[in-house]
């Protein structure tokens with residue numbers, strides 16, 4: 001995956017992101033529910049986007065010191081009102097070892113190398129610190145993948161990792177108390193372009209569909225729409241997301 005292209009998509013989408021981030025808000029709340037007390041003193045939100053999780057931290061742990069990191073400058077600018085903002089890559093964190101008591105990252109790891117990102121998380125966590133990460137696993141947008149498959153030689157939907165990828169990366173990084181669950185979330189859309197527009201508004205057009213759909217011939221596009229239509233339910237066209245919620249901690253010594 002080309003990180004420059006991904007970064008540019010998210011940078012452009014910072015202004016529209018909040019209008020479309022229903023899945024992202026649901027997953028943040030589900031991930032927060034996985035965390036027990038005590039309150040962490042220093043929290044890093046890695047891949048913060050516009051900073052939705054920072055508001056949740058502020059309500060639950062008002063005394064915590066918040067740092068928001070993202071590689072898209074416009075996302076950092078949006079999150080900055082609620083935390084100190086840092087523009088950097090999750091895979092190479094610009095922090096000293098043991099800088100944080102909670103490492104948080106919601107729905108950003110599907111865009112990067114999870115093993116590298118978790119190794120960095122483990123490095124910047126203080127002994128006894130906790131990690132909470134959500135990502136998307138294989139099966140995500142399966143309907144979109146099926147609708148596009150075979151229409152041309154391009155892969156139209158991002159290849160998502162197996163569900164246990166995060167847990168394995170945590171174990172490899174020496175983290176303990178590793179727990180993970182998979183939550184299947186489904187949303188419905190009146191028409192296929194509504195789903196593609198939402199992905200674009202999120203900056204997630206690299207995830208599937210919308211980028212290449214614009215370049216397709218009319219006949220090919222109609223074939224894609226017809227295939228998706230065959231899955232229509234009473235609520236509309238379904239889109240499935242397989243969210244992984246993973247928590248772990250760094251050994252005290």
Ligand SMILES: C[S@@+](CC[C@H](N)C(=O)[O-])C[C@H]1O[C@@H](n2cnc3c(N)ncnc32)[C@H](O)[C@@H]1O
Nearest residue numbers: 010024047048049070071072089090106108111
């Ligand atoms: C789907 S958004 C999630 C944002 C936020 N965590 C939320 O839940 O609303 C993914 C974010 O991760 C950021 N991101 C993706 N890969 C990254 C990387 N390698 N380093 C830093 N940020 C990254 C993107 O710029 C984007 O803001």
